Amino acid sequence: MPLRSLPRLLLLLSGLLLAVASPLQAQQPTAVIAAEAHLEAWSDPLASLGTLRADESVTLSATVTDTVAELNFRDGEEVEAGQLLIRLADDEAQADLLAAQALREERRNAVNRLTQLQQRNLAPRGDLEDARSRLRQVEAEIQALEARLNDYRLRAPFGGRVGFRNVSVGTLVTPGTELVTLDKLDVMKLDFTLPELTLGEISPGLALSATSAAYPDTVFGAEIASIGTRIDPVSRSVSVRALIDNPEGKLRPGMLMNVVVQREARRALVIPESALIPEGRRQFVLTLTPDDEHRVTRREVSIGARRKGEVEILTGLEAGQLVVAHGTERVRDGQPTRLLGILDDTTSVSELLRRDREAAEASG
Template identity: 75%
Template sequence: MIPSRPRLLLLGLAALMFAPLLAAQQPTAVIAARVSLAAWSDPLEALGTLHADESVTLSATVTDTIRELNFRDGETVTAGQLLVRLADDEAQADVRAAQALRDERRNAVNRLAQLQDRNLAPRADVEDAWARLRQAEAQVQALEARLADYRIYAPFNGVVGFRNLSVGALVSPGTALVTLDKLDIMKLDFTLPERALGQVTPGLPLTAVSDAFPDASFAGEIATIGARIDPVSRSIMVRAVLDNPELRLRPGMLMRVVVERAPRETLVMPESALIPQGERQFVLVLDESDQYRVDRRQVVIGARREGEVEVLEGLEAGELVVAHGTERVRDGQPTRLLGILDDDTSIPELLRRGRGDAADNG
């Protein structure tokens, strides 16, 4: 019979000796991610400047004073809306005088035509009367066109700028009255290096962001590619169009552009799942039907982006790969799955959840 104290010492030594073996028999906890099909592209970045889809500075073409200003600063106006009217009293009087002369000559033509029907007027007199009538009609049209110069209408839907003139101000030809910009669609001009010419085509999607709206991105597409290469910078000008329904974007803004080259749907997994070995890449695939047993597999990868990598060969959509814990497991070992990464979870969250489950089981 071994005394109680030596017996306790022997049991403690045995526990220390067999503890590693017992720990090795417990499945290693890992976090996995599912290989999925996702949209992918090869980004090409640039800086660009915004321009309004249509932009014009409306100016006077005659000399006179302003009679009406029918807009407010920054107001949205519609095509055909009267914005500015100049004092046109004299021009209207000229039109009325020309109309009266036209009516007089039309009456003369009618009288001579009746006399000619009765052979009481020479044909030459009638032809001369017709010529004078056409001359009067042309003069009316010219004066009516001149009268239209006293009214400035919006040529398209848009947003007017600041009103810098007042009623009664004298303006002359060339005087800027108001700016008008069509902002629901914006043009984005940027340059790309010459080597990218064969990789971009009209219709290619892109996204643009601005420091003014750091949490927003604006989608668009390439509309036009310049016809010439700049011989100094060896770059080409590209124009894209962006929808701007909320009118947040403004002409002149600097935008950071990301062109989505070669858009495609491909297999994607977290970059943390990769195990590099020389020039080769491996992943640890989990067998869901066999205690999440590890299968070490070589893969061929393509492009990378933040936190993700494109898989070209070696995996199929839906397979589980170890995304956290790759250094603690070996080929053929069973594992304990703490969770699967997705858009709503993160590695720290799954680790906290795993520690909590382990404490509950203990």
């Protein structure tokens, strides 16, 4: 190449370099939203399925053969302890009781006469003892008849709600005939199972939450009341029982509940799940350096448990460091950024973007 053409070539190369460099110099830092790695209480929940049972439950049945004389309840009615629910026809038993009471009065009078005569030595002492024995005999018969009469009256053993009435007045019942159910529903028993390996992490008093498909928007809080004394050798699980307050009567025996037991909390380093950049089995985050134009640094981290919107960081970060939570796909390692804000409990991505848009419109 002639020497006289060299200056022209250098001038052309310089122009090309300036043309390439000008867009890079004019490029603005990428806007990002950050979050701070922070320590907070973290609990790994245990999930299970449970079945509800009434705090107290009984089926009242007949113990004698007779017809129904009275029904003193309505379907689903709340009853009090001791309230008479059903009375069976007891005319014959009542007649036997009246006869026995009359006989008791007769024998009591006989004892009184013989006592007076014996005090004046006008009657043998043996006759008085025989009369007293016959009086005690009839008193025992009266007690037996009164106990028999109780079998004709079915009372609520505790306060609760009765079920459907499946008999009518005049129905002939026999011993064992189920007449009505009674459930105490102000407190419910929730029975479920947990794996054997969790036995050392649960204890009475541990909090849990339960939900039902019948009330998907309602979370019922409870505590573990007791833990089974045996491990199922087939499923290798332990039975657990919790108590749930049910003042409004929403919960019913037999309902299926989704149970989440909150284990003892630990301190964990937490960041938003959106800050993770997965590559195969490895996880990375982009940290920001506030003293250097919030320049991005790519770091590999190891993660632990996850929960909705958050992830536990085991290694690779320290508390207080800023990570890119929104905009990770637009920035690269070593690139400066424009920080729009830091996410916390009082802010959101949409709120920070709105503020930036309003500020741009006001300055433009």
